[in-house]
Amino acid sequence: MPELIAKPALGAAPVTHAGTTLAEADLPQMTAIAPWPGQAEAVGRALGLQFPLPNAVTEAGGTRLVWAGRDLAFLIGGVAPEGLAAAVTDQSDGWVALTLSGARAVEVLARLVPLDLRAAQRGQTFRTALNHLPLILIVEGEGDFTLLTFRSMARTAWHEVEEAMVKVAARAL
Amino acid sequence: MRLTCPLCGPRDRREFYYYGAAEYLNRPAPDAAPEAWDDHLHNRDNPAGLVQDLWYHEQGCCSWLKVTRNTVTHEIVTVEPVAGGAA
Ligand SMILES: [Zn+2]
Numbered sequence: 001m002p003e004l005i006a007k008p009a010l011g012a013a014p015v016t017h018a019g020t021t022l023a024e025a026d027l028p029q030m031t032a033i034a035p036w037p038g039q040a041e042a043v044g045r046a047l048g049l050q051f052p053l054p055n056a057v058t059e060a061g062g063t064r065l066v067w068a069g070r071d072l073a074f075l076i077g078g079v080a081p082e083g084l085a086a087a088v089t090d091q092s093d094g095w096v097a098l099t100l101s102g103a104r105a106v107e108v109l110a111r112l113v114p115l116d117l118r119a120a121q122r123g124q125t126f127r128t129a130l131n132h133l134p135l136i137l138i139v140e141g142e143g144d145f146t147l148l149t150f151r152s153m154a155r156t157a158w159h160e161v162e163e164a165m166v167k168v169a170a171r172a173l
Numbered sequence: 174m175r176l177t178c179p180l181c182g183p184r185d186r187r188e189f190y191y192y193g194a195a196e197y198l199n200r201p202a203p204d205a206a207p208e209a210w211d212d213h214l215h216n217r218d219n220p221a222g223l224v225q226d227l228w229y230h231e232q233g234c235c236s237w238l239k240v241t242r243n244t245v246t247h248e249i250v251t252v253e254p255v256a257g258g259a260a
Contacts, residue, residue: 127181
């Protein structure tokens, strides 16, 4: 069995503009959970979490269920048990996680994401777009976001966000 | 333009993909006359006023949606999931 070495998508050092920092986060195991029809509640019970409503995250300890579409959630930071009443697929190596945090994070995202995030709170998530890239946006707290997008688009995502940060920094407060 | 997705809530037009007339949901029987298939695939009324069409929430929950809108006033009247009992 060959020794496989896990590599980050970017290996980029964090950047800060306008008191707001973009960083690449370690992505723990991430599993798509699509319950069979009518099984969402049972699946949630088996995972020890409530199956999330649209635009919501449920969490306990380091494990989260992040709503990701119709009848679909991503299990992050936990392992799906065998025999779950759901279609289960490991997505871990297909995604990249970036964090954007700081006083002007909402203004940066306003340039890229077609949502009003000024009142965003922990517990919310949005399946949306980062310019043209598919995005799962998780609200960690005030001015604090995790951005999940496809790993194949990691460099584009990083470029888009940093560009927006530079432009926000160039404007007066 | 915004559509209020039954799952995601009000979202910007750029999250959606437009497919065409909701007539596509009314598929003729396999043995229907060629005229029925011609109507189904090609012939549209193009009224000024209420129309129904299909949109896909591509950069969102991935639901197909039936949208009723008014081409005169630009009002979006209803946005309904095509799949029953979505959650
Ligand atoms: Zn939606």
